[in-house]
Amino acid sequence: MEDKTMKKVFGIAALLLAFVACNKVETEIQPVEKSDGIPFSATVSLGDNAATKALAESGSTITATWAEGEKVALIHNGVSDEMTVSSVSGGSATITGTITSPVDGEDVTIIYPSSAADGTTGNIKADLLYAQNGLLTGAGSISENYDARKGSSKLKVDGTATLSGSVSLTNQFAIFKFTVRGADGTTVISAKPLTITIGTQDYVITPAAATDVLYAALPAVSGEKVSFDATGSDSKTYTCSKDGVTFAAAKFYQSTLKMAEIISLSGRYPGDDELVIADGCILTDFAVGQSYKVSIADGATVTLRDVQNNGKIEDHGTILEYRPGIKCLGDATIILEGNNTVTGGDQYAGIYVPGDKTLTIRGTGSLNVTGGYSAAGIGGNATGDANCGSIVISGGTVTATGGSSGAGIGLGANGGECKDITISGGTVTAKGSSGGAGIGLGASWGGCKAITISGGTVTAKGSDNAPGIGGVEGVYESITITGDVTKVTATKGSWAQYSIGIEDDYSWEYCGPITIGGTVYFHEGNFTNNDLTTSPFVYQP
Secondary structure (H helix, E strand, O other): OHHHHHHHHHHHHHHHHHHHHHHHHHHHHOOOOOOOEEEEEEEEEOOOOOOOOEEEEEOOEEEEOOOOOOEEEEEEOOEEEEEEEEEEEOOEEEEEEEEEOOOOOOEEEEEEOHHHEOOOOOOEOOOOOOEEOOOOOOOOOHHHHHOOEEEEEEEEEEOEEEEOOOEEOEEOEEEEEEEEEEOOOOOEOOEEEEEEEEOOEEEEEOOOOOEOEEEEEEEOEEEEEEEEEEEEOOOOEEEEEEEEEEEOOOOEEEEEEEEEEEEEOOOOOOOOOOEEEOOOOEEEEEEEEEEOOEEEOOOEEEEEEEEEEEOEEEEOOEEEEEOOOEEEOOOEEEEEEOEEEEEOOOOOOOEEOOOOOEEEEEEOOEEEEEOOOOOOOEEOOOOOOOOEOEEEEOOOEEEEEOOOOOOOEEOOOOOEEEOOEEEOOOEEEEEOOOOOOOEEOOOOOEEEOOEEEOOOEEEEEOOOOOOOEEEOOEEEOOEEEOOOOOEEEEEOOOOOOOOEEEOOHHHHHHOOOEEEOOEEEEEOOEEOOOHHHOOOEEEOO
16 A cells, blocks of 8 residues: 555656746747837928929929838948838828837938849939839829938937938939920821930930820939930831930929931932931931932921932932932922932932022031032032032031032032022031132032121032132122131132132123131222132131
């Protein structure tokens, strides 16, 4: 009996010891972990409520509104913690979350949205804006991805963490609303995509469907060139650009892009139908065989950008047609970009100007233009209508060479009448050929109205018995060189008498005055001196 009682006591004791031992092991293998994060809560405002955080457009402004659930990055001491917008009140929001290892008084950078933060650097991602969808709101839009805002403060830590003082987040980019139109400002162009180039960086705006209204977020710039290139729903390409552009961050801009159609000669064949370049278009490249039928519409302003064209329309050795390298159908303005070369076909001008019309050439590019046999470089043909309209050159680097017996700028070999020739800027070199003047008349009798050089640097060289400026035989109303020019150099042909004027003595009595820098060199049949026989004759104020 005693043995059984003792065994029972020992069994109970063993169970108690085992229970205590198990509890001790359980405590040792499941220690309580201590967290480095503490609760964070703070209120931040947008600050520039009429600028961005682009959720709603109202007239000329975009109003800014927070949305619950949006994410905000807190960057401090090499750590980036993501907070959530938990409540919204007007332009302010309460952001909450857990902040890691905060230190009271340390600097903190706040970036919205958190996806815009460049790691723990405290900066906005450098490549954030490179690809956009052109939308103001919705998935992948400016309001979701590109309304990047930034602010700074100090942490205040006392059991929980918050920001010290009031904090406003300032938008880091400008927001644009672009309305895409043709060069006339009214024709609607639906674009997909629109590429914006600032300096060497492209920002590509690709909407889901082609549209004429696109939104974009762009970095602030000062005095930059900004270019726009678009592919339209018509599969045509368009472009425009502007120099010296300045716009600021945290601002909303609305701009109508007046875009010029780009027309390429590449892939066109000599036998194809004539191409008439409309107002506002840009012509570029060269056709198969570098010869093609090109005309400029009446009243059009067009840009030549790295064009090569020959009016000798030739297909595999067979001459199809001779014509001007470029034919103006009426008044025209040519803007020069890049390097351009234009040559006229046999007896046709490099660039033909109809007798009662005006051609204006300007820009920053270059033009090397040559007349076909007996025709002017710029001006009149030697066949058909030999008359030439007014020619105005105000910019660019222009080298014009006449074909045999044609002027560089003016008339071809078969005479006719040339209207006013005016050079007011640029660098112009004009060369006559076989009796043609550099500027003025071809080898045959002809008439020219006023020749005026009022700006730029001009070099005019006659050929054989022709002057640099004037003609062999014929009349002009006046030749005037003003003191606003940089330099004018006129060189007579190898057996000519004058560098400026008319070679035929009989013609002098019908010609108007020659005035250079305010000094009259010839008037009413009389010379004031023999300076016009000097070759080269140089006037440099």
